[in-house]
Amino acid sequence: xxxxxxxxxxxxxxxxxxxxxxxxxxxxxxxxxxxxxxxxxxxxxxxxxxxxxxxxxxxxxxxxxxxxxxxxxxxxxxxxxxxxxxxxxxxxxxxxxxxxxxxxxxxxxxxxxxxxxxxxxxxxxxxxxxxxxxxxxxxxxxxxxxxxxxxxxxxxxxxxxxxxxxxxxxxxxxxxxxxxxxxxxxxxxxxxxxxxxxxxxxxxxxxxxxxxxxxxxxxxxxxxxxxxxxxxxxxxxxxxxxxxxxxxxxxxxxxxxxxxxxxxxxxxxxxxxxxxxxxxxxxxxxxxxxxxxxxxxxxxxxxxxxxxxxxxxxxxxxxxxxxxxxxxxxxxxxxxxxxxxxxx
Numbered sequence: 001x002x003x004x005x006x007x008x009x010x011x012x013x014x015x016x017x018x019x020x021x022x023x024x025x026x027x028x029x030x031x032x033x034x035x036x037x038x039x040x041x042x043x044x045x046x047x048x049x050x051x052x053x054x055x056x057x058x059x060x061x062x063x064x065x066x067x068x069x070x071x072x073x074x075x076x077x078x079x080x081x082x083x084x085x086x087x088x089x090x091x092x093x094x095x096x097x098x099x100x101x102x103x104x105x106x107x108x109x110x111x112x113x114x115x116x117x118x119x120x121x122x123x124x125x126x127x128x129x130x131x132x133x134x135x136x137x138x139x140x141x142x143x144x145x146x147x148x149x150x151x152x153x154x155x156x157x158x159x160x161x162x163x164x165x166x167x168x169x170x171x172x173x174x175x176x177x178x179x180x181x182x183x184x185x186x187x188x189x190x191x192x193x194x195x196x197x198x199x200x201x202x203x204x205x206x207x208x209x210x211x212x213x214x215x216x217x218x219x220x221x222x223x224x225x226x227x228x229x230x231x232x233x234x235x236x237x238x239x240x241x242x243x244x245x246x247x248x249x250x251x252x253x254x255x256x257x258x259x260x261x262x263x264x265x266x267x268x269x270x271x272x273x274x275x276x277x278x279x280x281x282x283x284x285x286x287x288x289x290x291x292x293x294x295x296x297x298x299x300x301x302x303x304x305x306x307x308x309x310x311x312x313x314x315x316x317x318x319x320x321x322x323x324x325x326x327x328x329x330x331x332x333x334x335x336x337x338x339x340x341x342x343x344x
Contacts, residue, residue, distance in 0.1 A: 004229055006229070007212045009100075009101075009216060010104055012104075012216065017094050019094065020090075021067075024088045029111060029112070031060045031112060031114060032133070033062050033110035033111055036120055038066065038069075041120050044247070045079065048121070055129045057127075057129040062111060064091065064106065068102040099219070099222075100223075103223075107208050110205050113205050114204065115204070116201060121247050125245070131239065136202070143207055143235055144201065144203040144207075147241050148200070148238075148240065148243070148244075151246050181239070181241075184235065185237060188338035195225075195227040195228050204234075208226075221265035224266065225265070256305050262299075263316070264315070279338060287327075287334045290319065290323060290326050296309060297324070
């Protein structure tokens with residue numbers, strides 16, 4: 001089965017209900033539902049909620065926490081009650097639905113047509129809602145809008161190493177002076193770069209339901225697959241501002257098995273995208289190989305974890321050529337092909 005085929009993921013957990021534990025109750029039809037799936041991280045959850053409550057916006061939004069675990073229910077219940085905010089609601093699943101099963105439950109429980117999913121270990125900039133809805137109000141044709149995000153450590157601090165500060169400074173210059181403030185995402189961007197995750201994303205609930213939600217079978221790349229399916233059916237736009245923060249800490253992503261699954265699913269995703277682009281498949285597959293090799297190298301640099309490169313080469317037919325120089329060469333060739341295909 002094609003990884004981009006639409007399947008009803010909501011039906012999988014339909015027999016495992018969620019109970020409403022705490023209900024602020026005063027915002028029955030909010031403009032935005034900020035959904036926070038959580039699992040055994042009450043301290044980080046508290047910081048995520050504070051980042052939402054700190055939004056400098058007059059947009060009416062609800063904050064819905066969906067707890068996927070019973071072992072820390074007392075801590076989570078106490079935490080939500082301490083905020084004493086009528087925008088907060090808390091649901092608890094009758095049993096663990098899995099990461100992306102819980103994300104789908106978030107979509108189901110949202111009362112607004114506009115949804116943003118915020119993981120319990122991530123944060124939003126105080127201007128996230130205001131900036132994003134400023135764009136959405138001006139252009140009603142946009143169905144999905146996402147912003148840029150930046151990495152932080154587990155304590156919520158930016159990486160202040162000189163090397164990373166220089167890299168971030170160069171990125172800021174590029175983003176400010178060479179990229180448009182708002183852009184429609186072309187298919188070339190989705191294919192050549194990693195599709196967006198859930199962080200910093202606002203999308204329509206009805207459209208998410210139409211494409212079946214997040215695919216559990218696409219783990220650990222279900223968020224990338226969801227974004228790609230949504231893009232193919234409804235399009236996507238990007239706001240060129242950093243309004244969300246992704247925190248780096250020990251979690252499922254740091255598991256070698258997750259990293260190797262990530263490589264496999266992203267190769268599969270690019271193969272499925274071949275029929276949607278007007279570029280020779282041989283060039284696409286060569287690029288996908290080098291992209292995978294560079295990702296393996298980045299996984300080591302980022303998480304300090306060695307993936308089983310020989311096995312990954314065997315299983316996916318990855319090239320034995322040096323990854324970085326040939327990746328950049330194939331990227332240049334592929335970019336030219338995309339430019340030419342759009343002019344035909």
